[in-house]
Amino acid sequence: MHRFAIPPWGILAGLLLSFCPPAAAQELGVFTTIASSDHVEFPSPAGFGGSALFEITPSLLVRLAFQRISDETLKIGTVCRIYSPRIECGPEMTETSITLTGLRAGLFWAHGAGDFFRFRLGGGGSFNQAGAEANGVSGRRADFLLSHGASLGAFGRVSIAVAPYASIPFRITGGFTSHWAFFDVCSGEDPPAYDPLCETGRFTEFEIGLAYEVPRG
Numbered sequence: 001m002h003r004f005a006i007p008p009w010g011i012l013a014g015l016l017l018s019f020c021p022p023a024a025a026q027e028l029g030v031f032t033t034i035a036s037s038d039h040v041e042f043p044s045p046a047g048f049g050g051s052a053l054f055e056i057t058p059s060l061l062v063r064l065a066f067q068r069i070s071d072e073t074l075k076i077g078t079v080c081r082i083y084s085p086r087i088e089c090g091p092e093m094t095e096t097s098i099t100l101t102g103l104r105a106g107l108f109w110a111h112g113a114g115d116f117f118r119f120r121l122g123g124g125g126s127f128n129q130a131g132a133e134a135n136g137v138s139g140r141r142a143d144f145l146l147s148h149g150a151s152l153g154a155f156g157r158v159s160i161a162v163a164p165y166a167s168i169p170f171r172i173t174g175g176f177t178s179h180w181a182f183f184d185v186c187s188g189e190d191p192p193a194y195d196p197l198c199e200t201g202r203f204t205e206f207e208i209g210l211a212y213e214v215p216r217g
Contacts, residue, residue: 026061027053027161029173031209033069039201041098041132045069049207061108061120069203070099078143078194079136089143092136100181102128104155118161118171126153128181130197149185149197161211169213177205 029051036044047069054062077094081087106124128151134142159175179202186198 026055027051027171027211027213029053029209029211031173031175031207033067033205033207035069035203035205037201037203039196039199039203041073041096041196042069042071042100042201042203043073045071045100045203051211053211059110061110061122063104063106063108063120063122063124065104065106066102067104068099068101069205070097072097077134077136079138079140080143081140092138092140092142094134094136094142096132096134096142098130098132100128100130102126102153102181104153106155106157108157115163115166117163120159120161121157123154123156126155126179126181127151128153130181130183130185132197143194147197149183151181151183151185151197153179153181155179163213169215171211171213173207173209173211175205175207177203177207179203179205 030049031051032046032048034044034046035042047067049065049067051063051065054064056062073096075094075096076091077096078089079092079094080089104124104126106122108120108122110118110120112118130149130151132147134147136142155177157175157177159173161171161173163171181201181203183197183199183201186195
C-alpha cells in the first residue's frame with residue numbers, strides 16, 4: 001500500500017528549473033555523501049548526487065541538486081508467512097535495505113576570495129522518495145507494511161569550493177548539511193504497525209566532490 005503515487009520527477013525538475021534565472025548554469029558538480037541520522041532505519045547512510053548552481057547576482061545563487069543515499073540495518077523484526085490476513089507471524093532477525101532519493105532547491109549567499117576560494121551559506125526545501133525492503137533470515141518478508149512514501153523536507157547548508165589551479169576550470173568542493181525529511185507514511189492501524197516512515201528524520205551530511213565552472217559567454 002502506497003501513501004503517494006510515484007512522484008513525477010521530470011515535472012518536478014522542470015518546475016524547479018523554472019524558478020532559476022534564464023542564464024546557463026554557473027557551475028555543475030558531482031559529489032559523494034556520508035551521513036548520520038537519528039532515524040532508526042538510516043543510522044549511517046551514504047550515497048552520491050549532482051548539482052547545478054545558477055547566479056542571480058555575484059553574491060546570490062540558486063542551487064539545484066539530486067541526491068540518493070542508502071543504508072542497511074540488521075535487527076529483530078516480525079515476519080509473517082501470509083499477509084492480509086497475517087498468518088504465522090513471529091520475531092526473527094531481519095535485514096532492511098532502504099534508500100532516500102530527493103531533489104533539493106535552495107538559495108545561497110556566496111563570498112569569494114578571488115577565484116581560489118569560495119564560501120556559500122543558505123538553505124531551502126526538498127522533495128524525497130523513500131523505498132525499503134525488509135526480509136527475515138528465513139527469506140520471508142518482514143512486517144514493514146508501508147515501505148515506500150514521498151515526503152517534503154527542509155535543509156540548511158554551508159559549503160566551500162577551492163580552485164587549486166586558476167588555469168583549470170575545476171573546483172574541489174566540500175559541504176555540511178542538516179536535512180529534515182518530514183516522513184508522514186503511517187498505516188493508521190490499532191495497535192500501530194511498525195511504521196518507520198511515520199516520523200521526521202534528521203540527517204547530518206558531509207560531502208566532497210568536484211565542480212566544473214561553466215565558461216561565461
